[in-house]
Amino acid sequence: DIQMTQSPSTLSASVGDRVTITCRASQSIGSLLAWYQQKPGKGPKLLIYKASSLQSGVSLRFSGSGSGTEFTLTVSSLQPDDFATYYCQQYHSFPMTFGQGTKVEIK
Amino acid sequence: EVQLVESGGGLVQPGGSLRLSCAASGFTFSRHWMSWVRQAPGKGLEWVANIKKDGSEEYYVDSVKGRFSISRDNAKNSLSLLLNGVRAEDTAVYYCARVYYDSTAYYFFFDSWGQGTLVTVSS
Numbered sequence: 001d002i003q004m005t006q007s008p009s010t011l012s013a014s015v016g017d018r019v020t021i022t023c024r025a026s027q028s029i030g031s032l033l034a035w036y037q038q039k040p041g042k043g044p045k046l047l048i049y050k051a052s053s054l055q056s057g058v059s060l061r062f063s064g065s066g067s068g069t070e071f072t073l074t075v076s077s078l079q080p081d082d083f084a085t086y087y088c089q090q091y092h093s094f095p096m097t098f099g100q101g102t103k104v105e106i107k
Numbered sequence: 108e109v110q111l112v113e114s115g116g117g118l119v120q121p122g123g124s125l126r127l128s129c130a131a132s133g134f135t136f137s138r139h140w141m142s143w144v145r146q147a148p149g150k151g152l153e154w155v156a157n158i159k160k161d162g163s164e165e166y167y168v169d170s171v172k173g174r175f176s177i178s179r180d181n182a183k184n185s186l187s188l189l190l191n192g193v194r195a196e197d198t199a200v201y202y203c204a205r206v207y208y209d210s211t212a213y214y215f216f217f218d219s220w221g222q223g224t225l226v227t228v229s230s
Contacts (some may be wrong), residue, residue, distance in 0.1 A: 034216035036152075043111075043202050043220030044152065055218065087152055091215040095168045098152040 002026050002056055002090050008100035012107040017078045021102045023071045023088035032092040035073045038101075039084045047086075048073065078104070109133040109219040111203045116224030119193055126222055129186040129203030137161070137181040140206035141211050143188045145199035146205065146223070153199075156188065171197075193228045198227050204226070 003026035013019050023033065031051040036044035046055045048064035051071055061076045075082055083106055088099040115127040127143070143155040156177040157166045165177050176189040186203055201224055203219035 032214070037218075041222075043204075044217070045220070045221055046207075046216065046218050049207065049214070049216055049218075089152070089216055094166060094215075096154045096215050098154070100151045 001092055001095055002097050004088055004090055004097050004099040006086075006088060006102050008102060009100065010105060012105050013078050014107045015080060016028045017076055017107075019075045019078055019104060021073045021086055021088075021104075023066075023073070024093075025069045025071075025090055025092075028068045029092035031067050032090060033064075033066070033071050034089045034091065036089065037082075037084045038087065044087065056075045056084045063101050065097060075104075109205065111205065111219055111221035113201065113203050113221045113224040115122050116201065116226045118227045118229060119190075121194060121228055123193055123228075125190045125193065125226060127188040127190065127201055127226070129221060131184045131186065131203075131205075136179075136184040136204070138216075139208055141179060141186045142204045142206055142215075142217060143177060143206050144202045144217065144220075145185075145197075145203070147199045149197075155201070158186070190226065193226070195228050197230045198226060199203075202206075 005024045007022045010034045033051045035048040038044040047062050049059050052064045063074050085101045087101050111134045112130045119125045142157045158177045162179050174192045178187045203221040205219040207214045207218045
């Protein structure tokens with residue numbers, strides 16, 4: 001199975017900050033990576049797919065980059081609604097696997 | 108608006124069975140692969156099972172093979188997951204999720220999720 005490792009596990013930031021989350025795959029997955037946002041008690045929300053494609057309706061504050069084994073999710077200017085947990089997911093191979101999550105909390 | 112509404116969760120004893128359901132609306136259910144993804148309390152996400160749009164193919168994570176069974180009823184826009192022989196480690200919120208389809212191909216990430224249903228395995 002492909003292992004997905006996110007860093008950091010927790011990130012403390014302030015409104016207006018630019019934040020970056022990293023996701024590393026244990027083997028090359030091309031660009032077959034998605035990012036999700038999850039808030040407590042809710043199902044995840046798709047933000048980014050194919051490493052850098054923004055899902056319809058998602059704020060332009062979110063962007064993704066990377067290919068191969070290293071990927072990043074960037075929030076250009078953190079807003080109060082963005083405090084949540086973020087997950088990456090590879091869909092290059094079965095079984096699809098997720099990173100362990102990065103919690104973005106208020107500093 | 109796409110809606111996925113799970114139901115059927117609850118407390119089940121180790122070795123017992125439970126059937127989860129997902130009611131889909133707001134899209135053409137029969138055109139989409141569907142999945143179940145779970146999340147143990149305070150933990151990350153784990154893909155559990157996929158089923159093809161016509162129900163002809165099923166795939167499972169190794170840890171549930173032979174114990175869980177995914178099925179669908181396209182006439183009723185409904186997805187199910189039958190959990191047999193449950194274990195403590197199956198305790199989780201189970202999400203119904205739609206596999207992405209861009210009208211030419213399917214990509215196994217998830218563009219819509221339900222709110223989840225909690226399964227607790229305990230004696």
